[in-house]
Amino acid sequence: MRRALLLMAVLGVALAQQAKPEEVIKEQCAKAKVVAELWHGFTGGAPKAALENLVVEFNRTQQGRCVRPVPQGGYRDLSTKIKAAFAAGKVPAMAQAYENNIALYLEAKALLPIESLGVRLQGVNLPFLNAVRFGGVVYGVPFNKSIQVLYHNKDLLKKHGAKVPATLEEFVALSKKLSQAEGGPVYWFQPDASTFAYFFFNLGGSYLKNGKLVLNSKEAVEALTLLQNGVKEGWAKPITSGYINQNLGSGPYAFSVDTSAGYTYYRQGAKFDLGVATLPGRTSSQPGFGLVQGTNLVVFRQAGKEEQAVAKDFLQFVLSPKAQAVFATATGYVPVTEAALKEPVYQSYVADNPDFGTIVRQSRYAKFEPALAEWEQIRFDILGQAIKEAILNKVDPKVALDKAQKLAEDLLAGKTR
Ligand code: FGO
Numbered sequence: 001m002r003r004a005l006l007l008m009a010v011l012g013v014a015l016a017q018q019a020k021p022e023e024v025i026k027e028q029c030a031k032a033k034v035v036a037e038l039w040h041g042f043t044g045g046a047p048k049a050a051l052e053n054l055v056v057e058f059n060r061t062q063q064g065r066c067v068r069p070v071p072q073g074g075y076r077d078l079s080t081k082i083k084a085a086f087a088a089g090k091v092p093a094m095a096q097a098y099e100n101n102i103a104l105y106l107e108a109k110a111l112l113p114i115e116s117l118g119v120r121l122q123g124v125n126l127p128f129l130n131a132v133r134f135g136g137v138v139y140g141v142p143f144n145k146s147i148q149v150l151y152h153n154k155d156l157l158k159k160h161g162a163k164v165p166a167t168l169e170e171f172v173a174l175s176k177k178l179s180q181a182e183g184g185p186v187y188w189f190q191p192d193a194s195t196f197a198y199f200f201f202n203l204g205g206s207y208l209k210n211g212k213l214v215l216n217s218k219e220a221v222e223a224l225t226l227l228q229n230g231v232k233e234g235w236a237k238p239i240t241s242g243y244i245n246q247n248l249g250s251g252p253y254a255f256s257v258d259t260s261a262g263y264t265y266y267r268q269g270a271k272f273d274l275g276v277a278t279l280p281g282r283t284s285s286q287p288g289f290g291l292v293q294g295t296n297l298v299v300f301r302q303a304g305k306e307e308q309a310v311a312k313d314f315l316q317f318v319l320s321p322k323a324q325a326v327f328a329t330a331t332g333y334v335p336v337t338e339a340a341l342k343e344p345v346y347q348s349y350v351a352d353n354p355d356f357g358t359i360v361r362q363s364r365y366a367k368f369e370p371a372l373a374e375w376e377q378i379r380f381d382i383l384g385q386a387i388k389e390a391i392l393n394k395v396d397p398k399v400a401l402d403k404a405q406k407l408a409e410d411l412l413a414g415k416t417r
Contacts, residue, residue, distance in 0.1 A: 021052035028059040032066040036310035037092035041075035046264035050330040093307040096295035100375035140296030146261040148290035154273040166284040175235040185237035186254035191391035193379040199223035216401035224397035245269040263332025276355040
């Protein structure tokens with residue numbers, strides 16, 4: 001009996017400790033005089049939980065102040081809501097933002113330079129930092145930055161005595177061979193701008209030529225043709241509903257090129273031994289380039305001084321090695337500072353699970369999409385549309401991309417909105 005009571009008491013404590021971070025934050029902020037809102041685009045899963053856990057930890061060190069994360073739907077819903085908030089004059093203190101969102105918000109002079117707030121950025125991954133520098137000034141703190149990696153089915157490769165492909169050529173040849181043997185396409189992809197970027201960059205493409213946006217270059221046509229042929233030839237399967245990780249189990253799967261932030265989702269969805277590798281490249285001497293996605297944290301000028309002060313402390317906290325180590329290993333995002341990589345917590349995680357090391361290695365071969373204010377619209381509504389038309393409606397890649405180019409030029413010239 002006494003043991004049962006004791007057990008219940010212990011369980012009670014354990015359950016109390018497991019109060020949802022959302023609830024804990026609510027309580028923390030209910031008592032606070034200064035509340036700094038952080039609008040974000042995490043819809044659930046490990047990324048949202050990891051962010052909330054960081055916030056709980058931060059708020060515990062604060063007296064009378066707190067950060068309150070406010071989910072706003074997905075990333076695109078988030079930027080739509082922020083634009084509406086400018087108009088209404090009711091912005092949060094902080095928000096997640098892609099580099100192109102920063103370019104857009106800067107047109108409205110809406111952001112504070114991060115260093116003017118007093119946030120120290122020493123040791124932040126330089127490519128990430130340079131991506132948020134506009135006119136020499138840093139306007140965002142790289143926070144949840146991801147890199148594409150090659151997810152794969154180790155069991156299937158083993159069954160066929162195959163190695164992880166090191167080059168694009170090997171990747172295509174092996175996908176063909178395994179698809180034939182398995183009776184269905186084994187390379188899965190979402191027909192969108194993210195997948196396209198991997199092939200485009202590794203075929204030598206670049207979106208900006210002498211400062212001009214080019215969507216219909218020879219490399220772009222080549223990349224889209226490769227994917228279209230993959231479908232025709234039966235080795236590439238377009239996933240049209242939900243994330244790839246949500247479709248695992250629906251047929252033979254060997255490979256996908258996807259964000260490292262999908263790591264926890266793939267681990268959950270895979271009923272096979274999941275592998276994470278660096279991307280196939282042009283030659284076997286160097287991994288291919290991966291697209292960097294995920295967002296930075298920005299601070300709004302319209303926020304009150306006290307809220308900005310909370311934001312400053314929160315951003316410094318987020319950059320601390322411990323916070324980075326915990327956040328990265330909970331999600332699959334890339335640690336954004338050098339110091340995080342040396343942090344014992346992080347090192348012990350990497351020793352246990354080499355996938356985290358692979359993510360960091362891949363992050364050294366990184367490419368970004370253009371930081372144009374109009375890019376979000378272009379990547380989804382124009383380029384993304386062209387990719388879907390070519391893959392799903394069999395439109396000729398050059399025809400689809402020529403049309404995208406024209407639409408993008410009209411948009412950039414202000415002829416359309
Ligand atoms: C997502 C989107 C952009 C821009 C790229 C831009 C706007 C892409 C791509 C379109 O943080 P990342 O790496 O990964 C996301 C993370 C948090 O939600 O987890 C990933 N996830 C979530 C659920 C799941 O089942 N599986 C999974 O992998 C999720 O993708 O960001 C990558 C996916 C997309 O949202 O469809 O970034 N993206 N550039 N979005 N608005 N603007 O310029």
